[in-house]
Amino acid sequence: xxxxxxxxxxxxxxxxxxxxxxxxxxxxxxxxxxxxxxxxxxxxxxxxxxxxxxxxxxxxxxxxxxxxxxxxxxxxxxxxxxxxxxxxxxxxxxxxxxxxxxxxxxxxxxxxxxxxxxxxxxxxxxxxxxxxxxxxxxxxxxxxxxxxxxxxxxxxxxxxxxxxxxxxxxxxxxxxxxxxxxxxxxxxxxxxxxxxxxxxxxxxxxxxxxxxxxxxxxxxxxxxxxxxxxxxxxxxxxxxxxxxxxxxxxxxxxxxxxxxxxxxxxxxxxxxxxxxxxxxxxxxxxxxxxxxxxxxxxxxxxxxxxxxxxxxxxxxxxxxxxxxxxxxxxxxxxxxxxxxxxxxxxxxxxxxxxxxxxxxxxxxxxxxxxxxxxxxxxxxxxxxxxxxxxxxxxxxxxxxxxxxxxxxxxxxxxxxxxxxxxxxxxxxxxxxxxxxxxx
Amino acid sequence: xxxxxxxxxxxxxxxxxxxxxxxxxxxxxxxxxxxxxxxxxxxxxxxxxxxxxxxxxxxxxxxxxxxxxxxxxxxxxxxxxxxxxxxxxxxxxxxxxxxxxxxxxxxxxxxxxxxxxxxxxxxxxxxxxxxxxxxxxxxxxxxxxxxxxxxxxxxxxxxxxxxxxxxxxxxxxxxxxxxxxxxxxxxxxxxxxxxxxxxxxxxxxxxxxxxxxxxxxxxxxxxxxxxxxxxxxxxxxxxxxxxxxxxxxxxxxxxxxxxxxxxxxxxxxxxxxxxxxxxxxxxxxxxxxxxxxxxxxxxxxxxxxxxxxxxxxxxxxxxxxxxxxxxxxxxxxxxxxxxxxxxxxxxxxxxxxxxxxx
Numbered sequence: 159x160x161x162x163x164x165x166x167x168x169x170x171x172x173x174x175x176x177x178x179x180x181x182x183x184x185x186x187x188x189x190x191x192x193x194x195x196x197x198x199x200x201x202x203x204x205x206x207x208x209x210x211x212x213x214x215x216x217x218x219x220x221x222x223x224x225x226x227x228x229x230x231x232x233x234x235x236x237x238x239x240x241x242x243x244x245x246x247x248x249x250x251x252x253x254x255x256x257x258x259x260x261x262x263x264x265x266x267x268x269x270x271x272x273x274x275x276x277x278x279x280x281x282x283x284x285x286x287x288x289x290x291x292x293x294x295x296x297x298x299x300x301x302x303x304x305x306x307x308x309x310x311x312x313x314x315x316x317x318x319x320x321x322x323x324x325x326x327x328x329x330x331x332x333x334x335x336x337x338x339x340x341x342x343x344x345x346x347x348x349x350x351x352x353x354x355x356x357x358x359x360x361x362x363x364x365x366x367x368x369x370x371x372x373x374x375x376x377x378x379x380x381x382x383x384x385x386x387x388x389x390x391x392x393x394x395x396x397x398x399x400x401x402x403x404x405x406x407x408x409x410x411x412x413x414x415x416x417x418x419x420x421x422x423x424x425x426x427x428x429x430x431x432x433x434x435x436x437x438x439x440x441x442x443x444x445x446x447x448x449x450x451x452x453x454x455x456x457x458x459x460x461x462x463x464x465x466x467x468x469x470x471x472x473x474x475x476x477x478x479x480x481x482x483x484x485x486x487x488x489x490x491x492x493x494x495x496x497x498x499x500x501x502x503x504x505x506x507x508x509x510x511x512x513x514x515x516x517x518x519x520x521x522x523x524x525x526x527x528x529x530x531x532x533x534x535x536x537x538x539x540x541x542x543x544x545x546x547x548x549x550x551x552x553x554x555x556x557x558x559x560x561x562x563x564x565x566x567x568x569x570x571x572x573x574x575x576x577x578x579x580x581x582x583x584x585x586x587x588x589x590x591x592x593x594x595x596x597x
Numbered sequence: 598x599x600x601x602x603x604x605x606x607x608x609x610x611x612x613x614x615x616x617x618x619x620x621x622x623x624x625x626x627x628x629x630x631x632x633x634x635x636x637x638x639x640x641x642x643x644x645x646x647x648x649x650x651x652x653x654x655x656x657x658x659x660x661x662x663x664x665x666x667x668x669x670x671x672x673x674x675x676x677x678x679x680x681x682x683x684x685x686x687x688x689x690x691x692x693x694x695x696x697x698x699x700x701x702x703x704x705x706x707x708x709x710x711x712x713x714x715x716x717x718x719x720x721x722x723x724x725x726x727x728x729x730x731x732x733x734x735x736x737x738x739x740x741x742x743x744x745x746x747x748x749x750x751x752x753x754x755x756x757x758x759x760x761x762x763x764x765x766x767x768x769x770x771x772x773x774x775x776x777x778x779x780x781x782x783x784x785x786x787x788x789x790x791x792x793x794x795x796x797x798x799x800x801x802x803x804x805x806x807x808x809x810x811x812x813x814x815x816x817x818x819x820x821x822x823x824x825x826x827x828x829x830x831x832x833x834x835x836x837x838x839x840x841x842x843x844x845x846x847x848x849x850x851x852x853x854x855x856x857x858x859x860x861x862x863x864x865x866x867x868x869x870x871x872x873x874x875x876x877x878x879x880x881x882x883x884x885x886x887x888x889x890x891x892x893x894x895x896x897x898x899x900x901x902x903x904x905x906x907x908x909x910x911x912x913x914x915x916x917x918x919x920x921x922x923x924x925x926x927x928x929x930x931x932x933x934x935x936x937x938x939x940x941x942x943x944x945x946x947x948x949x950x951x952x953x954x955x
Contacts, residue, residue: 192912193919201912232895232915237849237856238652242892245648267759267851287757338746339855340757347756364746367855466910578756586761 184224184490184502185251186211189231189243190261195368196235196393198423199475203261204230205464206479207486209453212463214487216456221491222499227251233265240265241272248276253502257281257486257512263341266299274298278505279489279512283482284309284417284440288344292579293513293541294590298505300512302485303440303534303544306341306416307348307574308566312547313414313438314352315564317386328357333379335372335399336390338364341418345390351570369395376406389415396424397432404431414438414549421474425552433554438547441481441531443557445472448526449480474557481531488525489515513538513596532563538593600948616794633783638776647775647848649889654779654786655843657884660868661793661877662836667866668875669797670829671809672722673730676715676737677865680834681841682857683711683741686751688842689852692763693753700765700772700846704785708838714741715834722826726812738859745854752852759853762846778847785843789836794877796832805829809875871929873938882937890925894918 190204191197211226220226229250231243240260248255257279260266266286273280274297281300282290288307290299304312317332318324334349336342346362353360361382363375369391376399379387387408389399396419403413411434415424420437445454450472457463458471465471493503493511503511517525517534536543546563583590600621607613617623641650663677687707691698698706718737722730745751752760765772765781772781796802804825807815816822845852864887872883898914933940947954 192915197912229899230911231899232911232918237851237853241849242648242652245644249642249644263757264759264851264853264855267757267761267853268849271761271850340759340853344757367858466912582761585763 181252182224182500182502183227183251184221184256185247185253186226186228186256186486187231187243187247187250187258188228189233189240189247189258191233191235192230193232194234199393199418199421200233200235200261202421202423202465202470202473202475203259203479203482205470206476206481207259207483208464208479209457209476210449210480210483210487212457213449213453214483216460217452221487222494224490224494224500224502226487233260233262235262235265237262237264237268241268244269244272248278251502253504254278256490256503256505256508259283259482259486260286263287263344264339267340270296270299276505277509279509281482281485281489281512283485284478285341289575289578289582291540291542291575292590293536293538294593295579295583295588296541297513297591298509300536300541302512302536302542303481303532304547304566305542305571305575306344307571308542308545308568309416309438309440309547310345310348311352311567311570312564313388313416314349314356315567316436316438316547316549316561317414318356319561319564321385324356330358330386331382331384332358332360332386332388333382333384334360334362334388334390335375335379336362336364337369337392337395338366339392341392342390348571348574349388351574355570365391365395365399368393370398372398372402376402376408379403379408380406385412387413389413389419391415391419391424395419397426397428400425400428400431400435404428410434411436417474417547420550420557422470422557423473423475430554432552435552436560437550437552437557439474439550439557440544440547441474441478442529442548442550442559443472443474443477447477447528447530449484449530450477450526452526453480477530481527484525484527484531485512485515485517485534488517488521492516512536513541515543538591538596600945600951602949614798616791616798630787633787634780638780641776641779643775646779649892651775651779651782652844652848653884653888654782655840655848656865656868656888657881658786658789658843659837659840659865660872660880660884661790662833662840663865664869664872664875664877664880665793665797665805665836666829666833667869668873668879669802669809670805670826670833671812672719672826672829673727674734674830674833675731675859675862675866676718676734676741677837678857678859678861679738679741680711680715680837681844681861682745682854683714683834684708684838684841685845685852685857686745687711687838688846689760689762690751690753692765700767704839704842704846707842708835711838711841712831712835715830715837716827719827719830722830723823735859738862742854742857759851761851762849765846772847782843782847785839789839790877790881793836797877801825801828806875867926871926871936873936876936876938878941879936879938882941886937891918891922894921 188204188208191200215225233240233243255278259281260269263285266282269280279298281302283302286301288305290296290301291305318327349360365372365375391399413435415437417438420439425432470476489508489512490503492515493507497507513536515536519533522528532544532546534543545566548563549561550557551560602619605620666672666674684707687710688703691703691706721733752758772778804820807820808825868883868887871886873879
């Protein structure tokens with residue numbers, strides 16, 4: 159009886175949610191988070207992606223005439239809600255969900271098998287499961303642009319540059335302060351490998367979620383007296399860490415953050431304590447790029463646009479969302495080139511499009527995104543595509559670029575990825591694809 | 598009018614002691630079970646089965662576990678999520694290291710591991726009560742997650758601490774679609790709910806309730822305090838462990854410590870409080886309310902804004918949903934402090950007299 163009541167109310171809700179959709183539309187779910195401790199990241203990233211879709215619809219009439227549609231679903235950065243949103247959105251639109259951006263490493267892990275079975279590509283841009291870069295084992299998972307391990311090698315290179323050469327890393331001490339979650343732990347093995355290779359000492363210190371209590375950790379840092387601290391934080395953990403570093407008297411110029419620690423929302427709450435702090439980035443902030451100008455002109459001028467707080471337009475999270483929009487739509491565009499221009503694409507076709515995507519310098523210029531992101535060339539073997547990182551420094555008011563694109567060290571990362579992916583394939587009984595046979 | 602027991606005579610003790618003494622109840626329950634086993638998998642699509650009903654059943658099982666401990670035996674616990682984590686991780690390890698065992702024995706063994714952990718952390722209950730005990734079980738929550746995160750053995754030395762649950766099969770029959778996973782979950786939940794219902798009607802259950810109502814009086818009439826309390830912890834943890842295993846293998850597909858945070862323990866406690874403390878049905882009602890209602894609100898608000906065409910900021914809607922949800926919890930607790938199960942009971946009593954209440 160209880161079921162019947164539930165089923166009846168649920169059916170009523172489903173009736174509400176089900177909407178008639180036109181045939182020439184491409185549906186992309188916007189499963190992000192607008193509440194909770196990580197809302198700045200979710201709303202900024204999601205807003206940027208939707209703004210870019212709105213720009214394409216307003217300026218070009220969609221992708222070759224196929225309009226983009228989307229629907230928001232609140233995941234609260236929680237795995238069960240993320241799975242619920244995925245299941246809810248995967249059948250929407252004429253061809254179902256085109257791609258999924260889980261925007262959470264935990265949700266990405268939960269979706270790997272489900273999305274592969276449903277033939278829906280998952281783009282985990284700059285997060286997620288690192289060894290999914292091996293496209294032979296993970297055909298539907300795309301940790302595009304730069305995965306965690308690549309980024310980490312670039313960070314060590316940057317530290318090497320600051321120290322005057324990689325040979326000077328020998329005997330140095332580096333502390334890795336990480337968010338105690340799947341996301342935070344992901345880089346520990348690659349740091350250990352690099353420590354052995356370059357001869358530095360690395361200490362891993364965990365900070366429990368959500369990370370607003372770090373005195374013990376920074377006391378430990380003070381005892382170790384490291385040369386550098388790598389901050390692998392997320393959300394409220396970042397400003398707390400910077401303030402704790404100030405109290406512990408550790409120079410902020412020696413703290414290097416990951417890109418989920420390097421947005422305006424991570425440093426402004428720390429105030430002066432954040433001055434001089436470095437962070438990695440795969441996208442740059444600002445509104446000077448032509449594509450951002452177009453967003454302002456075509457989307458925000460008409461009173462639309464996702465960012466209610468106009469000062470967040472062009473912030474790191476917002477432009478990261480724009481980059482997410484670009485890689486999503488370029489993948490769809492590439493798929494249309496092969497499977498029919500002006501038609502909505504299925505997830506399977508978009509998977510092909512993403513895998514054969516090549517955003518070169520010329521294409522970046524056409525997109526108006528030169529400098530906003532790096533060129534990207536994806537292949538069956540390599541689902542990452544880019545691999546380079548820029549470093550930014552906070553001057554108390556804004557992020558300044560302090561390096562060129564620093565390439566990651568694939569000689570370390572790639573063998574680790576292949577070994578890890580091969581182990582996954584063995585556990586799961588997956589036969590890796592033969593890339594020479596992929597068309 | 599339909600719901601009336603007049604004319605149903607009982608001539609044997611067995612008839613008098615059955616779970617549902619009223620014939621209409623028996624019919625309703627068997628219809629409900631038939632509906633759940635046959636109709637739901639036939640009409641439900643992947644979304645309903647995989648993302649709504651299966652997690653609801655799993656959380657109901659966890660709430661049932663906590664209800665045995667808190668509702669029947671009167672021991673407050675905040676370690677539910679930790680027991681679920683033990684169940685999930687140990688099932689993963691049993692399947693990984695002893696693949697010949699099969700999934701069902703693995704789940705049962707994992708449940709027994711959770712029960713063992715429950716007994717250890719139930720020891721303080723021999724000395725302390727109420728809120729103090731809740732704080733002691735809080736230690737269990739943090740300690741178990743700490744162990745799972747710090748010792749690589751539990752995650753098979755995975756770098757991120759997240760492992761994907763293995764494919765499950767019973768006698769080479771794979772449970773790989775949402776329908777099959779739903780049926781497996783439903784089967785386990787039905788069996789365990791029935792077992793719980795019977796357990797609570799037995800001597801053990803009466804001993805639990807005696808301890809809950811007044812432990813001094815219970816020990817005076819000869820109920821062994823240590824055995825009863827620890828048994829309550831063990832049974833409750835076993836239920837939670839099985840729920841955790843199902844959560845990982847039939848719903849999320851991954852096993853990770855973060856999924857079993859303190860937040861989850863609190864949510865399960867809320868399920869018990871809202872559903873009805875000391876009621877099997879209440880566990881199901883509470884789980885339905887806590888897991889399904891936010892999703893329902895979300896669907897309605899999305900539907901409303903689409904139907905009316907009013908563009909409301911999504912952040913506002915998301916926050917409003919949380920506010921409404923919280924408000925409703927307060928409302929329910931004011932109107933009926935004994936939970937949804939009590940409301941159901943009142944409705945049933947009214948129904949027996951309807952339409953001539955005098």
